Amino acid sequence: MSDRFLSISQVQMRFERNGITNPVLKDINLEVNRGEYISLIGHSGCGKSTVLNIIAGLLTASEGVVIVDNKEVNAPGPDRALVFQNHSLLPWLTVYQNVEIAVEKIFKGKKSKKEQREWILYNLDMVNMSHALDRLPSEISGGMKQRVGIARALAMEPKVLLLDEPFGALDALTRAHLQDEVMRIQNELKNTVVMITHDVDEAVLLSDRIVMMTNGPSATIGQILDIELARPRDRLALADDPTYNHYRHEVLSFLHEKQRKVEAIDKHRQTKVKTESKVTANG
Numbered sequence: 714m715s716d717r718f719l720s721i722s723q724v725q726m727r728f729e730r731n732g733i734t735n736p737v738l739k740d741i742n743l744e745v746n747r748g749e750y751i752s753l754i755g756h757s758g759c760g761k762s763t764v765l766n767i768i769a770g771l772l773t774a775s776e777g778v779v780i781v782d783n784k785e786v787n788a789p790g791p792d793r794a795l796v797f798q799n800h801s802l803l804p805w806l807t808v809y810q811n812v813e814i815a816v817e818k819i820f821k822g823k824k825s826k827k828e829q830r831e832w833i834l835y836n837l838d839m840v841n842m843s844h845a846l847d848r849l850p851s852e853i854s855g856g857m858k859q860r861v862g863i864a865r866a867l868a869m870e871p872k873v874l875l876l877d878e879p880f881g882a883l884d885a886l887t888r889a890h891l892q893d894e895v896m897r898i899q900n901e902l903k904n905t906v907v908m909i910t911h912d913v914d915e916a917v918l919l920s921d922r923i924v925m926m927t928n929g930p931s932a933t934i935g936q937i938l939d940i941e942l943a944r945p946r947d948r949l950a951l952a953d954d955p956t957y958n959h960y961r962h963e964v965l966s967f968l969h970e971k972q973r974k975v976e977a978i979d980k981h982r983q984t985k986v987k988t989e990s991k992v993t994a995n996g
C-alpha cells in the first residue's frame with residue numbers, strides 16, 4: 714500500500730526582477746512515499762534547486778502547495794534537513810560539536826545529555842567519522858566534511874532528507890565511497906530522500922525513482938522512471954546488468970533529446986538574429 718508522505722501539488726514558481734518575470738517552474742506535481750529515494754535530474758538552470766528550496770521552505774512557491782506528513786510547508790523546519798554540495802560546517806567547531814549543535818537544538822528537553830552524546834556518536838559512527846571527533850573542519854578532507862554534514866542532517870531525524878548535489882564536489886573515488894555509505898544508511902534507516910544530481914549513474918544506483926525535468930523556462934516534470942533494482946545494490950555487479958544499463962540509457966536519452974532540441978532552437982534563433990541584423994545593416 715502506498716504511503717504518501719511528501720506531496721507537491723500544482724507548484725509554479727516565478728521570479729520577478731526589475732519588472733521582468735522569469736517563469737521558472739510550471740505544474741510540478743509529485744507524490745513521494747515514506748522511505749522512498751527520489752533523484753531530481755535535469756539540465757543546469759532548469760529549476761531543480763528551486764524545487765528543493767520550496768520543499769525546504771526556504772522559498773515560497775508562487776502557486777501550489779507542498780505537504781509533508783500531512784502538514785503544509787510554509788517555512789523551514791527541522792523535519793526537512795538540507796545538505797548542500799559545499800558542506801556547511803561551522804569552521805570554529807569540531808566534528809563532534811558540529812553535530813552536537815543541531816542535536817542540542819532539536820532534542821533539548823527530550824533526550825538527556827548522556828542520550829544526546831550517544832546519539833551524536835551513533836550518527837558520526839554511521840558515516841565512519843568516529844576517529845576524527847575532535848578535529849576542526851580545516852583539518853579534514855572534503856569527503857569527510859560532507860560525511861559530517863550528512864551525519865548532522867541524519868542526527869536531526871528529519872522526515873525528509875534533502876540533498877542538493879551532495880557528492881558533486883568530491884573526487885570519483887570519494888564520491889563512490891560516500892554513495893555506498895548513503896545506500897547502506899538508507900537501507901537501515903529508510904529515510905525519505907529527495908536528491909539533486911547531474912550524475913546519471915548516481916541517480917540510477919541510489920534511487921527508487923528518477924524524476925526528470927524538462928528545460929526551463931517553465932520547467933516541469935518530463936518523465937519519471939521507476940528503478941526496480943533489488944537492494945542492496947552493488948555498483949560493480951550492476952555495471953554489467955542489462956536492466957541497470959537500460960535505466961541509464963533511458964535517462965541519458967531523455968537528457969540528450971531535450972538538449973538537442975534546445976540546441977536546434979538556439980541555432981535557429983541565432984541564425985534568425987544574424988540574418989535579421991544583416992538585413993537591418995544592409996537596409
Ligand SMILES: Nc1ncnc2c1ncn2[C@@H]1O[C@H](COP(=O)(O)OP(=O)(O)OP(=O)(O)O)[C@@H](O)[C@H]1O
Binds near residue numbers: 730735755759764
Ligand atoms: N532567488 C532567485 N531569484 C531570481 N531567480 C532565481 C532565484 N533562484 C533561482 N533563480 C533562477 O531560477 C532558474 C532555476 O535555478 P535553479 O538554481 O533552481 O536551477 P538548477 O536546475 O538547480 O541549476 P543547476 O543545476 O545549475 O544548479 C535560473 O534561471 C535561476 O537564475
